[in-house]
Amino acid sequence: MKKLFLSSVMLIGALSLQAQLRNDDVYELTHIDRSNIRNEISIPGFDGYQTLKCDFHIHTIFSDGDVWPNVRVQEAWREGLDAIAITDHIEYRPRKEILKGDLNESFKIAKKEADNRGFIVIQGTEITRSKPLGHLNALFINDANPMDVKDPLKAIDVALEQGAFILWNHPGWPDDKSTLYPVHEELLKANKIHGVEVLNYMEYYPVAFDWCNKYGIAPFANTDIHGLISGDYGVKEGRMRPMTLVFATSKSEEGIKEALFARRTAALFDGKLFGQEEYLMKLIQASLQIRVINGRTVEITNISDIPYEMTNSGNLYYFPARKTVRFTVPKEGDMVFENCFVGLNQKLTIPDHYWSMAF
Ligand SMILES: [Zn+2]
Ligand SMILES: [Zn+2]
Structure with a gap:
C-alpha cells in the first residue's frame, strides 16, 4: 500500500512538469496547445512602409x-x-x-x-x-x-x-x-x-x-x-x-x-516574387544585409523568410531565409535575381556599374 502511494506521488510529480491540475481526476496537457501560438513571417519594410x-x-x-x-x-x-x-x-x-x-x-x-x-x-x-x-x-x-x-x-x-x-x-x-x-x-x-x-x-x-x-x-x-x-x-x-x-x-x-x-x-x-522593379529592389536591399569582412569578402545576412537566388557570370549564389552566407563579391557582371520577376520573363537585374563601385 505504501509503495503504491509513493509511486502515485512520483507520477503526479512527473506529470506536473508538463500538465496542469484541473482537479484530482483531470490533468490538462496545456503544453500541447498550439491554438494561441502564432508563427511570425519576417519580411522587412522599406521607405517607411x-x-x-x-x-x-x-x-x-x-x-x-x-x-x-x-x-x-x-x-x-x-x-x-x-x-x-x-x-x-x-x-x-x-x-x-x-x-x-x-x-x-x-x-x-x-x-x-x-x-x-x-x-x-x-x-x-x-x-x-x-x-x-x-x-x-x-x-x-x-x-x-x-x-x-x-x-x-x-x-x-x-x-x-x-x-x-x-x-x-x-x-x-x-x-x-x-x-x-x-x-x-x-x-x-x-x-x-x-x-x-x-x-x-x-x-x-x-x-x-x-x-x-x-x-x-x-x-x-x-x-x-x-x-x-x-x-x-x-x-x-x-x-x-x-x-x-x-x-x-x-x-x-x-x-x-x-x-x-x-x-x-x-x-x-x-x-x-513578382512585382515592380522599384519595390523588389528595395525589398532585397532591406532583406540582404551586408557586413564587409575584408575587401570583397563579405557576409550577407538574409533577415527575411524569402530565400533569394542570384546569378553572376554563370555562377549561382543562394541566400537562404534567415541565414548568413560568406560571399566574395564578384569583380564584374550583372547580378540577376533568379526568383524575382519584374516583367514577363524579366528578372530583377542589378547592373554591375550599380554595385561594383562599392567594392
Ligand atoms: Zn474564388
Ligand atoms: Zn473564382
Missing part, C-alpha cells in the same frame, strides 16, 4: 468552401499573415438552403473572430460569371447583397459605388488560357479593374503579370482556398501559402486599401 502579408481570396462554407468563417481567421493568424479578405461567391452558394445567412454573413462571423485577435479581415465578395468576364473580387465593400444582380457589369458598378477595389481573379482558369477579352479592356480603360491574380491557388499566369505593367494594375498572389490551408499546402513542409505583399503606411484596413490603389503590392509564392 511596412510589408504586410495578405490573402485577398478566401472561401467559406457560405459559398463552396468547406470551412466555417472563424477558422479562416484562426488559420491566417497562426500562419503569420496580417490580413485576409473573405470573398464568397455571390452566384454559387450550394448550401444556401441549409445556411440562411445573407451574402454578408460569412464576413460578419470572421470579423468577430478577427476583432478578438486584433486581426484584419476585409469584406469582399466574388462576382462569379463564365468567361469572357470570368471571376472578379470586390474588396472593401460594406454590403454584398445589392451586387446579386443579373448584369455583372452592374454588380461591378454597385461595388465601385461602395469604394471597392476590383481584382480580376485567376485569368487562366478554367480553360487554361489567360485571355484579355474586350470586356476587360473596356473595364481597364474605365479604371474598373485595379489588380489581377498572377498566382491563384497553385497556378501561375505569366501573361497576367505583363498586364500589370501594361495597364498599371497591381499584382496579386492569393489562395482561393476552399478546404483547409494545412490540408492543401501542408504543415510539416513549412511552405507559406500564396500571399500578396502589401507595402503599407500602416497596419490597418485603410493602410492596405490605400496601398492597393497605389499599386504597392508584390505576389509571392513558392519562393518566387
Whole structure:
C-alpha cells in the first residue's frame, strides 16, 4: 500500500512538469496547445512602409468552401499573415438552403473572430460569371447583397459605388488560357479593374503579370482556398501559402486599401516574387544585409523568410531565409535575381556599374 502511494506521488510529480491540475481526476496537457501560438513571417519594410502579408481570396462554407468563417481567421493568424479578405461567391452558394445567412454573413462571423485577435479581415465578395468576364473580387465593400444582380457589369458598378477595389481573379482558369477579352479592356480603360491574380491557388499566369505593367494594375498572389490551408499546402513542409505583399503606411484596413490603389503590392509564392522593379529592389536591399569582412569578402545576412537566388557570370549564389552566407563579391557582371520577376520573363537585374563601385 505504501509503495503504491509513493509511486502515485512520483507520477503526479512527473506529470506536473508538463500538465496542469484541473482537479484530482483531470490533468490538462496545456503544453500541447498550439491554438494561441502564432508563427511570425519576417519580411522587412522599406521607405517607411511596412510589408504586410495578405490573402485577398478566401472561401467559406457560405459559398463552396468547406470551412466555417472563424477558422479562416484562426488559420491566417497562426500562419503569420496580417490580413485576409473573405470573398464568397455571390452566384454559387450550394448550401444556401441549409445556411440562411445573407451574402454578408460569412464576413460578419470572421470579423468577430478577427476583432478578438486584433486581426484584419476585409469584406469582399466574388462576382462569379463564365468567361469572357470570368471571376472578379470586390474588396472593401460594406454590403454584398445589392451586387446579386443579373448584369455583372452592374454588380461591378454597385461595388465601385461602395469604394471597392476590383481584382480580376485567376485569368487562366478554367480553360487554361489567360485571355484579355474586350470586356476587360473596356473595364481597364474605365479604371474598373485595379489588380489581377498572377498566382491563384497553385497556378501561375505569366501573361497576367505583363498586364500589370501594361495597364498599371497591381499584382496579386492569393489562395482561393476552399478546404483547409494545412490540408492543401501542408504543415510539416513549412511552405507559406500564396500571399500578396502589401507595402503599407500602416497596419490597418485603410493602410492596405490605400496601398492597393497605389499599386504597392508584390505576389509571392513558392519562393518566387513578382512585382515592380522599384519595390523588389528595395525589398532585397532591406532583406540582404551586408557586413564587409575584408575587401570583397563579405557576409550577407538574409533577415527575411524569402530565400533569394542570384546569378553572376554563370555562377549561382543562394541566400537562404534567415541565414548568413560568406560571399566574395564578384569583380564584374550583372547580378540577376533568379526568383524575382519584374516583367514577363524579366528578372530583377542589378547592373554591375550599380554595385561594383562599392567594392
Ligand atoms: Zn473564382
Ligand atoms: Zn474564388
